[in-house]
Amino acid sequence: MTVLLSIALAEIMPLRPVEAQLRPDRPTPGTPLTIEALTASSREDVAVNKNLALSRDGTLASVFLKIDLPSLTSFMVQDGITDINAPAAQAYLHQLYAALDALIAQAQQRIPGLIVTHRLDLIIGSVSLSAPVIHLDQLRWLPNVVEVINDRIERIETYRTPAFIGATTAWNRGGGSAFAGESVIFGVLNSGVWPEHPSFSDPDPLGKPYAPPPPAPGNSGGLRACNFGSTTLGDAPFTCHNKLMGSYRFMTAYDFFVGTEPDEFRSGHDDDEHGTHTASTAAGNRGVPASDGSRGFGIISGIAPRAYIVNYKVCGELGCFTTDSAAPCSR
Structure with missing residues (x-):
């Protein structure tokens, strides 16, 4: 069975790690990222910050935490496994679950106000979460975290015939x-x-x-x-x-x-x-x-x-x- 996933998003750019740098007032794709507090007066102000997804009051940010284990899909490709129900695939999935569970527990223990939004085991090998901006730097020091990646909002456009x-x-x-x-x-x-x-x-x-x-x-x-x-x-x-x-x-x-x-x-x-x-x-x-x-x-x-x-x-x-x-x- 062939499965097609169409992500109809515009202006997709490579995801980048969070960096503590200054931000222009109205950033465009490619400008440095900020972790400074931002006062957003409208929904449009939240959306225009292309480099970091912030809450309206600028106190919370949405990010991915990538761990040092490949996603299930990457593991299967590397090992030539084509069936997700194969014993080796399921055994690795349980290992990945355990690693993500441990990461979530550590993150919630160390950073108050942190909220997990998604678990991404089939792809990426990460969790996504919202966390206080002032604690973003702490995320990269969590056990097994190899990268903190920005979330962002993308505009939608049309396709062809x-x-x-x-x-x-x-x-x-x-x-x-x-x-x-x-x-x-x-x-x-x-x-x-x-x-x-x-x-x-x-x-x-x-x-x-x-x-x-x-x-x-x-x-x-x-x-x-x-x-x-x-x-x-x-x-x-x-x-x-x-x-x-x-x-x-x-x-x-x-x-x-x-x-x-x-x-x-x-x-x-x-x-x-x-x-x-x-x-x-x-x-x-x-x-x-x-x-x-x-x-x-x-x-x-x-x-x-x-x-x-x-x-x-x-x-x-x-x-x-x-x-x-x-x-x-x-x-």
Whole structure:
């Protein structure tokens, strides 16, 4: 089973260690990082600091703590292991769990006010947390910590179409769009999706139903969450099916450092259509009429129209925190 993870983020740059340097008032990517207190008067002020994710009052920062053990994925690649359930992989995963547990215990003991936001064992081999800015330097001296890496918020942008990248030629070689992406699971990490959109219907608009998806590995009964619906007006419940087979919301850092507006959906529902656009471009159904409500633009299709989709909402109105975006990859 092929698993695709699409992280639809803009301006991705290499993550850098935290450094105690002065910061310009309005930094741009590449400028030095600060650990000085910052007074942020709005959500936009929090988001504009591209080098360090700070709370509104500037007292807390969001970072990764990388330990001196590789992630499970790196370990498997190094040892030529292809099955995550292989005894060697599971034994290493237990070793990694123990190391992360020990790190969390030490960090919480030494630094008051520290909050763990995510555990990242499948990728990176780290934990993410929010910690008082005045104690950031202490994090690098914790046992087994080899690097303290900044969290940051990224802006979301749009992508391109199947015809532009030559996907239609690939379809013809594989039997046509009716089979393109069959049995592939596409995980979209973005601003959520609008599940009622015809790009995500089952059957597809041409009437071809989807086969039941494989069970979720590691989950009891192989079940997946279907996180749609909240008390926010317009955020209606939705039942997942064999095309859109699961939905999750990973926005711990965003909720803590930026916060959602009253009209923002607190579920997997898409607030600004970017995630819906990206998911439908990558794996939306074939045969979908496109319209702006007053005129039609023809029939559209995703690049892998027969792929399954799992929605991971990691982005809010102002963007996507790196720690939140990494968290679904450890599921």
